[in-house]
Amino acid sequence: MPLGSMSGRFADIFRLTVSCVLALSIGGLVSPLRAEPGRVATAGEKSHSTADLSDPIKTYRTYLEAIKRDDLAAAKACCTISDDDKAGSLDVYVGVWVTFHHFNKVALEHFKDDVRPYLEVGGADPKENPYLRRDCTDKALELTISRLPGSKFRIKGDKAWLTIAWDKDDGSPNDVFCYQHEALLFRKIHGLWKVDFMPEDARPEDLAAEFKPGSWGRAFRDGRDILDAVIKEIEAGKLKTWKQVTGDLEKRLKVFEREWIKDHDDTQHVTPRE
Numbered sequence: 001m002p003l004g005s006m007s008g009r010f011a012d013i014f015r016l017t018v019s020c021v022l023a024l025s026i027g028g029l030v031s032p033l034r035a036e037p038g039r040v041a042t043a044g045e046k047s048h049s050t051a052d053l054s055d056p057i058k059t060y061r062t063y064l065e066a067i068k069r070d071d072l073a074a075a076k077a078c079c080t081i082s083d084d085d086k087a088g089s090l091d092v093y094v095g096v097w098v099t100f101h102h103f104n105k106v107a108l109e110h111f112k113d114d115v116r117p118y119l120e121v122g123g124a125d126p127k128e129n130p131y132l133r134r135d136c137t138d139k140a141l142e143l144t145i146s147r148l149p150g151s152k153f154r155i156k157g158d159k160a161w162l163t164i165a166w167d168k169d170d171g172s173p174n175d176v177f178c179y180q181h182e183a184l185l186f187r188k189i190h191g192l193w194k195v196d197f198m199p200e201d202a203r204p205e206d207l208a209a210e211f212k213p214g215s216w217g218r219a220f221r222d223g224r225d226i227l228d229a230v231i232k233e234i235e236a237g238k239l240k241t242w243k244q245v246t247g248d249l250e251k252r253l254k255v256f257e258r259e260w261i262k263d264h265d266d267t268q269h270v271t272p273r274e
Contacts (some may be wrong), residue, residue, distance in 0.1 A: 055163040057152040070102045080194040087207040095133040100136040114242035134175040144177040158188040214263030
């Protein structure tokens with residue numbers, strides 16, 4: 001059974017709603033992606049392989065390189081959130097991308113023939129395996145990094161807005177990371193430019209509430225945890241075939257989906273599919 005046919009609602013929700021984590025409007029808060037006027041700057045051609053948060057383009061390059069290394073701590077160091085991450089939001093909203101990349105890599109290493117068609121342009125339908133993300137492969141990350149030299153950012157005070165210089169074929173057919181035309185918001189913290197996941201006026205109680213039972217934050221967090229657990233099972237040799245991997249994911253997600261829907265706000269009208 002393809003993974004996409006599991007009690008399917010949660011898999012669909014989780015995949016579609018993280019199509020660009022930076023564009024989330026969490027808990028009704030204002031999205032951090034919006035255009036503002038200011039000074040225009042362009043990136044140089046120099047490659048940065050070490051942490052460099054001296055301007056938004058260099059920060060974003062460092063962030064993408066950290067995801068490619070599966071380095072959550074380094075990726076989080078490129079980011080900020082308005083409650084100084086007291087709620088642990090960055091572990092989740094940055095962590096999902098690190099986990100997706102890690103899952104892609106581990107799946108390819110162990111089940112190349114089964115997995116590769118889902119990660120290639122024009123390959124198998126990705127909906128059949130919604131946790132294999134073409135936008136979070138090494139190739140997609142590298143292509144996104146290659147677009148940064150021509151990108152521009154605008155600065156206004158301690159905030160900046162980065163617009164990626166996408167190619168006309170990016171997004172489709174070219175797989176790139178977090179494809180969107182809206183500007184990405186950054187904030188200067190102690191002289192360092194960081195990806196700003198939340199506007200500064202967000203209330204800490206709003207962020208903390210994002211991880212209560214039945215919340216969307218809980219869905220992200222537990223979905224990430226499920227993938228991390230399956231990665232460990234693969235690496236430990238407990239799941240020896242791709243069919244076993246998808247079966248294990250299906251069982252874990254069915255259990256989680258029942259609990260999440262039970263706790264979810266009735267006003268959302270989320271019910272399992274038959």
